[in-house]
Amino acid sequence: MKRNINSNGYIFLYSTVLVVVVAVLLTATALWLQPYQQRNKENEKRMMILAAAGADDNDAISFVDSELPYYLVNDSITVLPMQGNGLWGPIWGYLALASDSKTVVGASFGHKSETPGLGGEITTTKFQSQFAGKRVVENGSQVPIEFDAITGATKTSNGVREMINHTTQLYLPYLKKR
Numbered sequence: 664m665k666r667n668i669n670s671n672g673y674i675f676l677y678s679t680v681l682v683v684v685v686a687v688l689l690t691a692t693a694l695w696l697q698p699y700q701q702r703n704k705e706n707e708k709r710m711m712i713l714a715a716a717g718a719d720d721n722d723a724i725s726f727v728d729s730e731l732p733y734y735l736v737n738d739s740i741t742v743l744p745m746q747g748n749g750l751w752g753p754i755w756g757y758l759a760l761a762s763d764s765k766t767v768v769g770a771s772f773g774h775k776s777e778t779p780g781l782g783g784e785i786t787t788t789k790f791q792s793q794f795a796g797k798r799v800v801e802n803g804s805q806v807p808i809e810f811d812a813i814t815g816a817t818k819t820s821n822g823v824r825e826m827i828n829h830t831t832q833l834y835l836p837y838l839k840k841r
Contacts, residue, residue: 707773714791715757715771716740731834740768743834747826750818752776754785758827760799764838767808770794772823782819799831800838 666673712724716736724742725735734742734757741760746753756772769792772785784790793810800806808827812820831838 711771711773712736712742712757712759715742715759715769717759717769717795729837731837733834733837743830745826745830747822747829749774749777749782749785749822750816751778751782754819754822754826756785756823756826758794758799758830760838765798765800767794767797767799770827774819777819778816781813782816784813784816785819785823799827800835803839805831805835 668674709724712734713719713722713736716722718736718740722737725738727733727735732744734744736742736759739762741762741764743758743760745756745758747756748754752775754772754774754777756770758770759768760766761768771791774783774785777783777785790813794808797808797810798806799808805828808824808831810824812824
């Protein structure tokens with residue numbers, strides 16, 4: 664018996680089989696790639712911490728799991744993790760402080776979906792380099808951080824400012840002790 668490949672039943676069966684096969688292949692691929700994706704996320708995090716600290720791949724990073732967790736690079740540079748909101752989604756970063764815990768050594772930022780050329784500029788060296796040398800604590804009090812905002816990306820720039828100021832406020836008791 665010859666099949667009618669133009670019938671509705673045949674087209675429906677063919678489409679269903681094709682969708683199931685593609686779904687199984689995509690699921691298997693996603694599961695197979697998960698460990699690699701996780702490793703890449705951890706490497707990206709490590710690279711951002713080292714970039715904020717101005718360190719290289721040979722430097723040691725220690726995670727300090729306290730009430731407010733932070734990182735130590737070579738036991739002298741304190742790196743604070745930060746999270747905030749940009750225009751289109753979350754932004755995050757790391758603020759590296761010198762051994763005095765008051766002076767910024769560097770900063771590193773990332774984003775999920777900021778506009779390239781506007782809010783996405785927070786990931787550039789030009790933007791990040793302006794934080795080095797800024798003071799976040801003076802005479803035991805927090806100093807609001809000031810920097811040149813990105814033209815056309817006011818919401819993202821304000822998000823970075825709020826993220827840094829909120830983080831330094833949270834860590835102020837720790838920073839005053841050092």
